Amino acid sequence: MNNHLHIHNLTKYYVKQLGWLKQQRICALDAISFTVKQGETIAVIGETGSGKSTLIKLIAGIETPHAGTITLNGLQLKPYDYASRCCHIRMIFQDGLASLDPQRTIGQQLLEPLWFNTRWTVTEQREYVLNTLQKVGLLPEHFDFYPHMLASGQLARVSIARAILLNPQVIVADEALGALDPSIRAQIINLLIDLKEEMGVTLVFASHSPEIVRHLADKILVLHHGKMIEFDTTTTLITNPQQSLTRSLLHTGNLTI
Amino acid sequence: MSIILDIRNLTIALETPSGLTKVLDGFNLQLEEGEIHTLVGESGSGKTLLAKAILGFIQPKWRITADRLWWRQQDLLAMDTAQRRLITGQDMAMIFQNPASYLDPYLRIGRQLSEVIARHPHRWRGAQRRRQHRQLIVELLQRVGIDDIDAVCNSYPLQLSDGVAQKISVAMALAHRPKLLVADEPASAMGQYTRSQIYEQLFRLNTEYGMTMLMITQDLTTMMQQTQRLSLIYSGQLMEVGPLKQVLTEPAHPYTDAMLKMSFLDSTHPPKTKLPTLPGSIPTSQSLPIGCRLGPRCPKAQRICVQRPELTTVQQRQFACHFPLIEISPHE
Numbered sequence: 001m002n003n004h005l006h007i008h009n010l011t012k013y014y015v016k017q018l019g020w021l022k023q024q025r026i027c028a029l030d031a032i033s034f035t036v037k038q039g040e041t042i043a044v045i046g047e048t049g050s051g052k053s054t055l056i057k058l059i060a061g062i063e064t065p066h067a068g069t070i071t072l073n074g075l076q077l078k079p080y081d082y083a084s085r086c087c088h089i090r091m092i093f094q095d096g097l098a099s100l101d102p103q104r105t106i107g108q109q110l111l112e113p114l115w116f117n118t119r120w121t122v123t124e125q126r127e128y129v130l131n132t133l134q135k136v137g138l139l140p141e142h143f144d145f146y147p148h149m150l151a152s153g154q155l156a157r158v159s160i161a162r163a164i165l166l167n168p169q170v171i172v173a174d175e176a177l178g179a180l181d182p183s184i185r186a187q188i189i190n191l192l193i194d195l196k197e198e199m200g201v202t203l204v205f206a207s208h209s210p211e212i213v214r215h216l217a218d219k220i221l222v223l224h225h226g227k228m229i230e231f232d233t234t235t236t237l238i239t240n241p242q243q244s245l246t247r248s249l250l251h252t253g254n255l256t257i
Numbered sequence: 258m259s260i261i262l263d264i265r266n267l268t269i270a271l272e273t274p275s276g277l278t279k280v281l282d283g284f285n286l287q288l289e290e291g292e293i294h295t296l297v298g299e300s301g302s303g304k305t306l307l308a309k310a311i312l313g314f315i316q317p318k319w320r321i322t323a324d325r326l327w328w329r330q331q332d333l334l335a336m337d338t339a340q341r342r343l344i345t346g347q348d349m350a351m352i353f354q355n356p357a358s359y360l361d362p363y364l365r366i367g368r369q370l371s372e373v374i375a376r377h378p379h380r381w382r383g384a385q386r387r388r389q390h391r392q393l394i395v396e397l398l399q400r401v402g403i404d405d406i407d408a409v410c411n412s413y414p415l416q417l418s419d420g421v422a423q424k425i426s427v428a429m430a431l432a433h434r435p436k437l438l439v440a441d442e443p444a445s446a447m448g449q450y451t452r453s454q455i456y457e458q459l460f461r462l463n464t465e466y467g468m469t470m471l472m473i474t475q476d477l478t479t480m481m482q483q484t485q486r487l488s489l490i491y492s493g494q495l496m497e498v499g500p501l502k503q504v505l506t507e508p509a510h511p512y513t514d515a516m517l518k519m520s521f522l523d524s525t526h527p528p529k530t531k532l533p534t535l536p537g538s539i540p541t542s543q544s545l546p547i548g549c550r551l552g553p554r555c556p557k558a559q560r561i562c563v564q565r566p567e568l569t570t571v572q573q574r575q576f577a578c579h580f581p582l583i584e585i586s587p588h589e
C-alpha cells in the first residue's frame with residue numbers, strides 16, 4: 001500500500017490581531033504535500049513556530065485546513081468528521097494530566113471511545129480496556145485510578161493506551177516524549193517500538209530532540225516557516241542534507257569524551 | 258582553586274500529608290570559584306529546592322539542616338534574612354525554567370533592564386544617566402541575540418515567547434554580573450536552536466567574567482561540554498560527583514551508568530532497537546525507599562542497600578554506593 005496516507009497541498013492560516021483593525025495573516029502551513037507508507041515512522045522537525053504542531057493537529061482532525069486534503073487508503077478524510085476519523089487516526093496527547101478528566105477514572109475514560117464505535121457488551125468493553133492497559137505496561141488496578149494518582153511515566157502510558165484503542169492505522173504525536181524524564185522516556189520509546197512491531201501502525205510525530213528522531217524515524221520532514229524544505233529518509237538527511245537547517249536540527253553534537 | 262560555595266550534609270524536610278519527608282537527604286556540593294558545575298537529576302529529585310536553598314528563597318515551613326552552608330567562608334544559615342538578602346542580591350542570580358514567571362509582569366522589559374543596571378552601579382561606572390542606560394541595554398540585548406530591540410524593550414514579559422524571555426533573563430544576569438549564577442533548566446522547554454543560543458551566552462558569562470555557574474538539568478545533554486564537574490542527584494540523594502570526563506567515561510555509580518545509556522550518549526544502540534532503562538518509576542515523596550533510594554530500581558542492588566551508603570572519595574571523585582562500578586584500591 002504505497003498511498004497509505006497522502007497529504008496534498010495542506011494549508012492553514014492563523015489570523016493575528018494587531019490592535020483595533022489591523023490584522024496579520026500568518027501562514028502556519030503552506031501547501032504541504034507528502035505521502036507516507038503503511039507502518040512508516042515519520043518525524044516532523046523544525047524550529048518553534050515552524051508549523052509542526054499545526055501539521056499534527058490537522059492530521060489528527062483537531063483543526064481544519066484552509067486548503068488541501070488528507071487521504072487515507074484512497075478515502076478522503078472530511079474535516080469535522082472526527083467521529084469516523086478517530087477510529088483510523090488517533091493522537092498521543094502531550095500532557096497526560098491536562099488531557100484527562102480529573103473527575104473520572106482512567107478506565108471510564110478509556111471506555112468512552114468504545115461506546116460510540118463498537119457494539120460490544122459492557123463486559124467485552126471492559127475486557128478490551130484491561131487488555132490495552134496491559135499492553136502499555138499498566139496493571140488492571142489502574143482501571144479504577146484517578147489521573148492524579150498516577151506518576152508521570154504512568155500518565156504517558158495512559159496517553160498511549162488512549163491512542164492505540166481500536167487499533168488505529170495512524171498515530172500522531174506532538175512532542176509527547178520531550179518533557180519526560182530520561183528513564184521514563186526510554187521506557188516509552190521501548191513501548192512504542194514494541195507496539196509498532198505488534199500493530200504495524202503508522203506513526204507521525206513532531207519532536208525537537210535529534211536523538212529521538214534519529215532513533216525512531218524512517219523518514220524526516222523538515223518544516224521552516226510553514227514550508228516543507230526537505231523530506232527524505234533519516235539516513236539520507238543525516239549523511240547528506242540539502243539544507244543547512246536540517247543539518248543543525250539533526251545535529252546531536254554528541255559529547256566527545 | 259578555592260571553594261566558593263560549600264554545602265555539607267544538607268537536608269530539607271517538608272511537611273506532607275504522610276508526615277515529614279526529607280526531599281533533600283544529606284546532600285553535598287562544593288563549587289570551585291570560576292567553575293561550571295552541572296547538576297543532573299530527574300524531575301522531583303530536589304534540584305529546584307536545592308537552588309532555592311542556595312539563593313535563600315526559602316519558605317518558613319521548610320526544615321533546613323546542614324553541617325555546613327557556606328558562601329565564601331560565611332555561614333549562610335547563621336545569618337538573618339536581611340543579611341542573607343544582601344548577599345544574594347550582590348553575589349548571586351538565578352535563571353528559572355519558566356522565565357516569564359519571574360520577570361515583573363507589570364513593567365516593560367526596557368524599564369526592568371534599566372533598573373538592574375541602576376542597582377549595580379559599581380559594574381557600570383559612568384553609565385548612570387538615562388541615555389547611557391539605553392546604550393547599555395542595546396548592547397546587552399544584541400549580545401544575547403535579540404534583533405528587534407525596540408519592540409522587545411516596549412513589551413511586557415507575558416507578550417514575549419519563552420525563548421525571548423529567557424534571553425532577557427540572561428541579559429539581566431549579564432547586567433548584574435553576579436559571582437554565582439544558578440540556572441535551573443534554563444532551556445528545557447525550548448527548541449534546539451534557541452537552546453544552544455542560550456547556553457552559548459551563559460557559557461560566555463563564565464569565560465568572560467569568570468562567573469561560577471551551577472547548571473541544573475534533567476538530562477545528560479549535549480550542552481555539557483563546557484562543564485568541569487558533574488553531580489548526579491536521585492530522589493534527594495547525591496549519587497556521584499567528579500570531573501566531567503571521568504564520570505562520563507568511567508561512571509562509578511549504577512545511576513550514572515544508567516543515565517548515560519538512557520540518554521543516547523553512548524552510541525552503541527542502533528536505531529529502532531530498545532534502550533536500556535531503569536525499571537519502575539521515580540518514587541514520590543510519599544513512598545521514599547529507605548537506605549539508598551535507587552534501591553528498588555537498581556540493577557546492582559542487594560540487601561545491604563537498605564542501609565544508606567557512605568560517600569566514598571577516590572581522588573577527585575565521590576560516590577555513594579555499596580557496589581561501585583570502578584575498582585577502589587584499599588590504599589586510597
Ligand SMILES: Nc1ncnc2c1ncn2[C@@H]1O[C@H](COP(=O)(O)OP(=O)(O)O)[C@@H](O)[C@H]1O
Nearest residue numbers: 271280298299300301302303304305306307542
Ligand atoms: N513548596 C513545596 N511544598 C511541598 N513539596 C514541595 C515543594 N516544592 C517541592 N516539593 C516536593 O519536593 C520534591 C523535590 O522538588 P523539586 O526541588 O522541585 O525537584 P526538581 O527541581 O528536581 O524537579 C518533590 O517531591 C516536590 O513535590
Ligand code: SF4
Nearest residue numbers: 549552555562578579
Ligand atoms: S547502594 Fe545499592 S541500590 Fe544504591 S546504587 Fe549502589 S548498588 Fe544500587
Ligand SMILES: [Mg+2]
Nearest residue numbers: 301304305441
Ligand atoms: Mg525543577
